[in-house]
Amino acid sequence: MRRNPRELAGLQTRTTRRAILLGSVMTGFAGALAMRMRHLQVDQADQFRLLAEENRINIRLIPPKRGEIYDRNGVIIARNSQSYRIVIVREDAGDVDEVVARLTKLVDIPEEDLERALVSVRRSAPFLPVALADQVTWDDISRVAVNAPALPGITPEVGLTRVYPQGDAFAHVVGYVGPVSDYDLSKIEDPDQVLRIPRFQIGKVGLEARQEEQLRGKAGSKRVEVNAAGRVMRELDRQEGQPGADIQLTVDSQLQSYVQARLGRESASAVVIDCETGDLVACASAPSYDPNLFVRGISVADYRGLTEDPYRPLASKSVQGVYPPGSTFKMMTAMAALEAGLVGPDDTVWCPGYLQVAGRRFHCWKRGGHGHVNLENSLKHSCDVYYYDLALKVGIDKISAMAQRFGLGQRHDLPMSAVAEGLAPDRAWKSRVHGQDWLVGDTANASIGQGFMLASPLQLAVMSARIATGREVTPRLIKSVDGIEQPSGAGESMGLNENNLRKMRKAMYAVSNDRRGTAWRARINEDAFRMAGKTGTSQVRNITADERARGVIRNEDLPWERRDHALFVCFAPYVAPKYAVSVVVEHGGGGSAVAAPIARDVILQALYGGFPPLEAYPSSDRDKVKAQQERLSRELQQAEEQRSDRV
The missing domain is CATH 3.90.1310.10 (Penicillin-binding protein 2a (Domain 2))
Known part of the structure; x- marks a missing residue:
């Protein structure tokens, strides 16, 4: 059917409108797309390029x-050394067991180290390198390089490791x-990412x-x-x-090596502190161990040998060990009484060999007693009864407070592991810790450094330095960091009566230089370096009344672990103190016989800067000292040769 012209004109008009609308929509969409593409490719090009790079x-x-x-x-004490190691990448190795078997024919790898490494290989991502052998020789590296085609995934590397010369x-x-x-x-709240680098x-x-x-x-x-x-x-x-x-310590390596050698095979420790600065110039514990064993991972056999040794070589006895200070504590009891004005230097106490306290006898070490003793003689003879009597007058709270002023019962801030706080107990402490009242017998025990009283060799050295100077000497281990000097430990005046301090020093001088002093045999013969000191014997077992009646068993007749600890503290020179020393020999017996000679040798070595002349020793000791110096000289020379090899 034919349409009339009017209908055809209307249809054409509607079609044109739709085409224009559709064309407009398409043009708008194309324009928006073009603008978006321009925004992405031009305006945001840098951002997307960065994402692609990442x-x-x-x-x-x-x-x-x-x-x-x-x-x-x-x-140098601790340094970094170039070390060669052999690593494996699991994804490149293919059959790991087969490749490792080929490697072990070329390089000797301890079975224990190899097993540990293979465990790490299985746990690590396949593309991460894992060390199979560390600190191997150049010959080992060469053999691996020559046989590289037969060792897929195996690569020699160069790195840094710690060495202790x-x-x-x-x-x-x-x-x-x-x-x-x-x-x-697990011990670090927010660990640095560098800590996750393998090995x-x-x-x-x-x-x-x-x-x-x-x-x-x-x-x-x-x-x-x-x-x-x-x-x-x-x-x-x-x-x-x-x-x-880089860190510089206050310790003198030559003196430290000597002290370590002088302690020998004893279970012992010694601390030497500079009275002028507080510097720790020596801080030794015996027996010791080679720290290089731990750097790569110590073997089970070596570690068992260290942990099962009854002398505990892994323990840093100089700062971690705490012991009843015994008679080396008597200066604290005396200072508390002197500062309180409860005793004069000429006041005497009668010592019949014991003091009756609350219905119990507290014995003096000398069974027959010392008779009438004053302050100087009580320290010179180490009379226990004098200090029992003194303590009952002054009381435990003042004794404890005085001990803390001299550095006992205080944790000194040193960058070493497990620095002990020790214990200078008082009434409040026993009530808080044990829920019990303080007894008068506790005071008597504490007055001679027994009972609850505990101190470390470090604390005893600090105590001696403060007695010698009257200043609050503080131990310092780090001398400088990257060349920047660290604060001195010289300390300010303790604010104590100088007359009382002089009395204590004079009494300690008598201990070492009076013929009846307990340390007379360990004296220094050189007038310029005369030493003031105090012996101590710390009981580790109870002596029963029956044993006292029969006669106390001598230390040498007891098993080693039941013998008394031997202690000695000192400072020298007496006139102008330079160094203070403390020595503790575990289960060594008497302080005068065992600890005092070691302390004398150590302080002379520090004062002379090397082996002192034989004239510095009593004539009766010179032959023995000469033989000892020759032996120690050989040992130190051998140790020096070993250090040269490590360097």
């Missing part, structure tokens, strides 16, 4: 160089480092652990291109990190 470029951490540790004279001399002061463990990470080393004990953040430094970074599996293809650029701080 998909193929990773940021990897570069381990920082650990700070080194030196003695007061610049002798001084060996056992500084083990208890500096400690050691080791690979980061899961336990280490990254951190301080485990000692100064290495306490100064970890300073020594560790800050990690660097590098940008590397990786493939889809995450394996590194090439390095694009790197930013080096910040090395750790």
